[in-house]
Amino acid sequence: QNFAPFIDGVPPNTAEYRQALRYYADKAEFPIMPSYTADQADQAADAACEACSHGSNNFSNINATLQARLYSNALRHYPSQYITPEMYRKLIEWLSWNEYVGGDNRFPDNNEFFFDWNPANRTLGRSGIHHDVLGSYNWMLFQDVAGVQPRIDDVLELSPIDMGYDHFMSNNLSYHGSNLTVVWQKPGGPVFYPAAPAGYSVYVDGTRVFTVDDLAHVTWTSTTGAVSVLDGTGAHVLFSASRPLQKATDVSLSANARVTESFQKAGVNLTGAPGSARNLAAGRPATASFTTTSPAAQATSPANAVDGSTTSGLPVTSGSYVGTNPIWGDQGTPNSQDWLQVDLGAPTRLNDVKLYFYSNKAFGAGGSTYREPATYTVQTLNGSTWVDVPGQVRAPATAAPNFNEVTVAPLVAQQLRVLMTRRSGFAVGLKEIQVFDLE
Numbered sequence: 027q028n029f030a031p032f033i034d035g036v037p038p039n040t041a042e043y044r045q046a047l048r049y050y051a052d053k054a055e056f057p058i059m060p061s062y063t064a065d066q067a068d069q070a071a072d073a074a075c076e077a078c079s080h081g082s083n084n085f086s087n088i089n090a091t092l093q094a095r096l097y098s099n100a101l102r103h104y105p106s107q108y109i110t111p112e113m114y115r116k117l118i119e120w121l122s123w124n125e126y127v128g129g130d131n132r133f134p135d136n137n138e139f140f141f142d143w144n145p146a147n148r149t150l151g152r153s154g155i156h157h158d159v160l161g162s163y164n165w166m167l168f169q170d171v172a173g174v175q176p177r178i179d180d181v182l183e184l185s186p187i188d189m190g191y192d193h194f195m196s197n198n199l200s201y202h203g204s205n206l207t208v209v210w211q212k213p214g215g216p217v218f219y220p221a222a223p224a225g226y227s228v229y230v231d232g233t234r235v236f237t238v239d240d241l242a243h244v245t246w247t248s249t250t251g252a253v254s255v256l257d258g259t260g261a262h263v264l265f266s267a268s269r270p271l272q273k274a275t276d277v278s279l280s281a282n283a284r285v286t287e288s289f290q291k292a293g294v295n296l297t298g299a300p301g302s303a304r305n306l307a308a309g310r311p312a313t314a315s316f317t318t319t320s321p322a323a324q325a326t327s328p329a330n331a332v333d334g335s336t337t338s339g340l341p342v343t344s345g346s347y348v349g350t351n352p353i354w355g356d357q358g359t360p361n362s363q364d365w366l367q368v369d370l371g372a373p374t375r376l377n378d379v380k381l382y383f384y385s386n387k388a389f390g391a392g393g394s395t396y397r398e399p400a401t402y403t404v405q406t407l408n409g410s411t412w413v414d415v416p417g418q419v420r421a422p423a424t425a426a427p428n429f430n431e432v433t434v435a436p437l438v439a440q441q442l443r444v445l446m447t448r449r450s451g452f453a454v455g456l457k458e459i460q461v462f463d464l465e
Contacts, residue, residue, distance in 0.1 A: 035099065047100060047104065056093070058093075058116050060150075063084055093117060098187070121166070124137070134159045135157055171186065174201065178273060188241045193210055206228070208228055225237045230248075235248075238253065240261040280296045293334075304463075305461065307461040310368050312366060313328055313366075316364050318453070324351075328366055332368060336428075351455075365444060367442070373440050375438050380458075381460075383455065397454070402425055403418065404444055405444070407440070
């Protein structure tokens with residue numbers, strides 16, 4: 027954590043600042059493996075201190091990912107003798123050992139942390155979190171070994187860190203809606219991939235678009251096929267060709283059901299249906315039958331339910347700073363039912379209402395105060411009377427934490443409200459209400 031400024035490029039690239047990285051050159055301070063949470067020299071001093079309260083000395087793959095981020099940025103922007111490509115290679119290979127127990131890559135088993143390392147008999151304990159993949163392990167391979175640098179435009183940029191491998195291939199990478207393959211086989215060495223030429227090559231949707239004769243920082247412009255070498259490697263362009271590549275902003279994710287569902291649960295609609303991109307309730311005036319306003323740390327607002335965000339969280343206070351929960355809530359209400367109302371500004375056609383209810387768990391001294399309502403209904407104003415919208419189809423059928431959807435036959439209304447019945451012992455909270463015309 028202390029070296030995070032180097033990860034984010036804050037210090038100047040001068041000898042005065044680079045010398046701070048010297049601790050990583052000393053395995054007695056920061057060994058590559060195990061990746062301890064604590065600096066080991068400080069840990070040893072703590073252990074030798076009889077009056078100190080000793081903490082654990084676990085080590086974790088999460089620490090290795092922070093170390094990898096430091097290695098990645100230091101090698102590119104803070105070059106020194108303290109952090110070398112060989113160190114990064116060893117870190118990646120240790121993580122590979124960890125991900126694929128016994129060399130079996132059929133079932134990744136990344137454990138979050140380890141404990142009780144015994145250097146004498148070389149044993150350790152692994153956490154009980156099994157059969158998952160560390161996401162950062164992926165970007166180390168894609169961005170730093172293969173070199174693919176994420177960009178928004180239709181220019182492909184690669185900046186591999188030469189870790190001494192004479193060959194590698196990253197295949198079937200989904201990039202800007204295309205299938206990307208990056209191949210390296212060192213010229214003059216063994217042929218590992220007979221279908222690819224010697225050198226550093228990229229294929230887009232199965233078609234080779236360029237080859238250079240060395241690992242180098244390069245860009246490829248998809249519209250012209252032009253390749254530019256941006257570093258001092260002296261790499262030569264052996265082949266280049268144009269090939270369509272979309273901008274990231276032009277790639278639709280709506281065909282991926284799992285991605286679409288994940289975005290929807292986060293409050294973003296990717297369905298692409300006509301009119302679906304426009305949330306009719308966004309920024310409109312909102313009122314409620316009761317709103318928690320005191321104490322200040324617990325305060326909420328109806329405006330939070332139409333601000334376009336499903337963000338929520340426990341309140342935070344630190345000295346004079348108060349960070350409230352960005353929801354509408356009725357904690358402290360005397361009512362068994364409360365409503366939240368939205369004025370759409372003018373008679374508006376709609377047929378879909380999406381509700382994001384807040385439900386919090388106990389956390390420390392807080393939480394366990396809000397739950398989704400026991401029941402709820404969507405209403406419109408009929409003259410001076412609020413009436414349930416007929417034919418409401420709820421998904422799920424009963425209120426659930428976070429995402430709920432109510433579909434109705436198309437109707438025209440200016441005033442819309444949600445009437446909610448509290449669960450016994452809990453308040454009702456609404457992170458967001460969204461209203462759409464999906465036809």
